[in-house]
Amino acid sequence: MxxxxxxxxALALTLLAAPVTAKGDALSEAVxxxxxxxxxxxxxxxxxxxxxxxxxxxxxxxxxxxxxSSGISASKVQFTLFPESVDTPDNRxxxxxxxxxxxxxxSFPMVIFRSTKITQTSATSALIEGMLxxxxxxxxxxxxxxxxxxxxxxxxFQVTGIVRRxxxxxxxxxxxxxxxxxxxxxxxxxx
Amino acid sequence: MIRNSxxxxxxxxxxxxxxxxxxxxxxxxxxxxxxxxxxxARQFWLFQWHKSFGFLILALAALRLIWTLANRRPVxxxxxxxxxxxxARAAHWLLYAALFVVPLTGWAxxxxxxxxxxxxxxxxxxxxxxxxxxxxxxxRFWADVHAVLAYGAAIVAxxxxxxALRHHFWLRDGILLRxxxxxxSQGTRK
Numbered sequence: 001m002x003x004x005x006x007x008x009x010a011l012a013l014t015l016l017a018a019p020v021t022a023k024g025d026a027l028s029e030a031v032x033x034x035x036x037x038x039x040x041x042x043x044x045x046x047x048x049x050x051x052x053x054x055x056x057x058x059x060x061x062x063x064x065x066x067x068x069s070s071g072i073s074a075s076k077v078q079f080t081l082f083p084e085s086v087d088t089p090d091n092r093x094x095x096x097x098x099x100x101x102x103x104x105x106x107s108f109p110m111v112i113f114r115s116t117k118i119t120q121t122s123a124t125s126a127l128i129e130g131m132l133x134x135x136x137x138x139x140x141x142x143x144x145x146x147x148x149x150x151x152x153x154x155x156x157f158q159v160t161g162i163v164r165r166x167x168x169x170x171x172x173x174x175x176x177x178x179x180x181x182x183x184x185x186x187x188x189x190x191x
Numbered sequence: 192m193i194r195n196s197x198x199x200x201x202x203x204x205x206x207x208x209x210x211x212x213x214x215x216x217x218x219x220x221x222x223x224x225x226x227x228x229x230x231x232a233r234q235f236w237l238f239q240w241h242k243s244f245g246f247l248i249l250a251l252a253a254l255r256l257i258w259t260l261a262n263r264r265p266v267x268x269x270x271x272x273x274x275x276x277x278x279a280r281a282a283h284w285l286l287y288a289a290l291f292v293v294p295l296t297g298w299a300x301x302x303x304x305x306x307x308x309x310x311x312x313x314x315x316x317x318x319x320x321x322x323x324x325x326x327x328x329x330x331r332f333w334a335d336v337h338a339v340l341a342y343g344a345a346i347v348a349x350x351x352x353x354x355a356l357r358h359h360f361w362l363r364d365g366i367l368l369r370x371x372x373x374x375x376s377q378g379t380r381k
Contacts, residue, residue: 050309050317090305101232172232176239176311 034189036063060085077115195262202373207255252290289344296337303329
């Protein structure tokens with residue numbers, strides 16, 4: 001569901017390269033089109049009343065981000081998640097999440113995020129804003145990305161963000177389960 | 192009158208009887224329907240309503256027990272045969288026990304389930320899980336016990352209703368009115 005990684009990537013590149021003086025050169029080192037690797041981790045958590053909550057991961061996704069030579073703000077991220085791949089400690093929970101009650105994977109097999117604006121927030125972090133489409137509904141969403149590592153053709157970002165599920169018609173279970181879905185992702189990219 | 196007399200039930204006992212009766216009948220229907228429902232979102236909510244009403248029954252049953260212990264029990268009319276008295280007492284005790292064990296076993300299902308779905312009664316109050324072993328096997332076990340006890344109680348309740356209708360429409364002895372009219376006991380309390 002999150003596609004903030006690309007932004008973070010761009011940010012990280014800038015940082016690594018020499019943020020202050022040689023921005024163009026630094027960026028040029030990391031500039032390129034990155035594919036989000038399958039060893040990335042898409043984790044989520046929904047808190048519940050009385051403490052605790054549901055947490056899980058999605059194992060099937062794809063995406064890419066382009067770090068532009070013009071800078072982070074010109075970079076782009078696109079991310080596609082297949083909610084059918086949801087993984088939680090309980091099989092019934094997974095089937096419920098796949099069902100018409102939540103993701104309705106039979107009708108809407110993909111959740112898509114496209115960045116519309118990336119803003120650098122520090123030497124190694126960026127705010128990624130974009131449009132998130134789930135269950136056929138498109139709403140704005142934002143994620144924070146921070147550079148974890150970079151080397152060779154690879155780069156990794158931690159991407160976090162909170163998405164309210166009710167606007168996407170996924171409000172089942174509230175207020176027992178909170179409206180806010182907390183995403184915590186590690187996106188590994190390779191160009 | 193509010194309290195029971197030797198020959199009739201007071202208004203509080205009558206309130207407990209009919210409110211719990213209505214909730215119990217509703218829960219039997221809801222419990223059956225929610226398991227058959229094929230809409231997962233609606234099914235989730237039906238389960239939560241069933242849990243909420245179950246906790247309400249348990250709370251009412253506890254209050255009813257206190258009230259019953261603090262009140263005299265109206266005597267059975269002399270017109271009843273020994274067999275009828277035994278049958279009526281057995282049904283009453285079984286139904287009374289069911290008001291506790293059926294909700295408690297339902298609570299056990301929610302507590303034992305690996306889903307660990309919070310019990311948020313009427314979206315007002317979090318009811319903690321019972322301290323017990325959490326596993327799918329334990330959940331299944333308690334679900335089976337709950338269903339057997341609930342439908343067993345429904346059968347006893349059905350016999351109880353048939354007996355009441357027999358008294359009212361066939362024997363015409365007015366026994367059913369004891370649980371509908373608190374005033375029937377007026378002036379008879381010793």
